[in-house]
Amino acid sequence: MATNVPQSTPPFEDCTEQKRLNDAREAGIPWKQWGPYLSERQWGTVREDYSQDGNAWDYFTHDQARSRAYRWGEDGIAGVSDDHQRLCFALALWNERDPILKERMFGLTNSQGNHGEDVKEYYFYVDSTPTHSYMKYLYKYPQRAYPYADLVQTNGRRSREEFEYELVDTGIFDDNRYFDVFVEYAKAGPDDILIRVSVHNRGPEAARLHLLPTLWFRNTWSWGDADPKPVLREERGAVVASHPELGDFTLSCDGAPELLFTENDTNNERLWGSSSATPRKLNPAQIRERTPSPFSPIPPVNTTASSPSIAAAYAPMYLRTR
DSSP, X not given: OOOOOOOOOOOOOOOXXXXXXXXXXXXXXXXXXXXXXXXXXXXXXXXXXXOSSOOHHHHSOHHHHTTSOOSSOOBOEEEEEETTSSEEEEEEEEOSSSSSOBOSOOEEOTTTSBTBOEEOOOEEEEEEOTTOSEEEEEEEEESSOOOHHHHHHHHHHSOTTSOOOOGGGGTTTXXXXXXXXXXXXXXXXXXXXXXXXXXXXXXXXXXXXXXXXXXXXXXXXXXSSXXXXXXXXXXXXXXXXXXXXXXXXXXXXXXXXXXXXXXXXXXXXXXXXXXXXXXXXXXXXXXXXXXXXXXXXXXXXXXXOOSSOEEEEOOOEEEEEO
């Protein structure tokens, strides 16, 4: 004869993260305003498609992405933004072999892949709390030149019956010649964020890597809507971001990294052969009335493959309201 055995209830865990969730839900404290809301790829999507035939793949290509302003969203590596994607932060990389900066994910469009659309990168969202009070991301960046053309051409020759030609198949990771790039975010408050970048050289020899943490505003002012232009400026070695809705934020970094600014606008000269609305150049950090997109480059590091294989744990950066 069966008997009913009372089921014990697990004890309630009154942890700090639960308190953040309660505060967000019950008191309206915006713990979730900042999070991993930046996409890995905005190019080649219907969000940016204004073509006559609806061919989003060819209307906005990966090759154009580094020179053309997005309207409805942004992209980046290990990026965060506010929940309306107005102010964005992400990491750009350069291994001194690639012809361009690694700023966003590369992949094949629907017509290029023998099995359709396919990203050709290796990245991992390692951890995140529900309020994004802590986040950790891993990107595997090759030390050899990234095989953009090889991936497109080889996949284009393969039939649907054949396997896809993946990034690892190109031999770019042979001998473990790549960097593990970890990016971590930790919130001291809803709008007070510590950012730490750590790099590990997995290869057998020393290798150089440039890290360029990037802060920028999504371009909301170039589309005829009379939206006011936000401003980024240098102030006492930090970057101050002023937005009419978000208010003022400051990105600061331990040490004294060089700050560079440019406009987040389309490079008409490169794409269409016509003049651009704004100058196409990087400028040293200065107070400017126009809206620049700043880079704070970290000097290249001669990384090693010693054990433990950490190449550099860079001075932390802080993004917070003023």
